[in-house]
Amino acid sequence: MREILCWVVFAYILAIVVRMVLSWFPSSGGLASDAERWLRTVTEPVLGPLRRAIPPVGSLDLSPLILLLFLQIIVMRVILGCSGPI
Numbered sequence: 647m648r649e650i651l652c653w654v655v656f657a658y659i660l661a662i663v664v665r666m667v668l669s670w671f672p673s674s675g676g677l678a679s680d681a682e683r684w685l686r687t688v689t690e691p692v693l694g695p696l697r698r699a700i701p702p703v704g705s706l707d708l709s710p711l712i713l714l715l716f717l718q719i720i721v722m723r724v725i726l727g728c729s730g731p732i
Contacts, residue, residue: 652728659717661685662693666710 665685673679689710697709722728 648726648728652722652726655717655722655726655728658689659714661688662710662714662717665689 665682668678668682668685671678673682692713693709696713697707700709700712702708
């Protein structure tokens with residue numbers, strides 16, 4: 647069960663990273679636009695409240711980085727005890 651949770655958290659981390667990368671490029675429709683819309687649907691329920699609690703620094707939104715740090719260190723390492731490349 648713990649291994650499954652590790653993979654779910656890892657998949658969520660990947661979704662956040664891909665969303666961050668896609669945000670750097672303008673959306674021109676098609677597959678990238680659909681992927682970005684789906685990733686926003688998946689990640690916004692967590693990032694939205696975090697973004698309201700931690701305002702942007704200038705034009706830089708730190709909420710994805712803080713969430714990644716939290717998921718990687720606290721959830722995966724401390725709580726779940728995931729090991730290996732994850």
